[in-house]
Amino acid sequence: MIAFIKNLLRRKPVKTDALLYKADDDYRMQNAQFVSFLQQSGFRKRQLNRHEKTKRLKKIVAVAAIWIFLLGFTWVAIESAQALDIF
DSSP states (O other): OHHHHHHHHHSOSSOOOGGGGOOOHHHHHHHHHHHHHHHHHTHHHHHHHHHHHHHHHHHHHHHHHHHHHHHHHHHHHHHHHHHHHHO
16 A cells, blocks of 8 residues: 555656657658648648637627626516506
């Protein structure tokens, strides 16, 4: 049990990927080719555009929900004031 605890305390909290720290040029070349392929296919541009559209839609829905809530609250307040005025 003590050995297990010592091992936990000695271990790095975040494990790093061994491929990120390779010194070989082979790995760098494969990574560069993959990045080049992504740039040519337009992958990053499409994903960012979809992300921006999603953010914009969420903002519109949130603003619409706030306006609906405020209008509903105002309507209830006006109706309550009219009801109290009658009685």
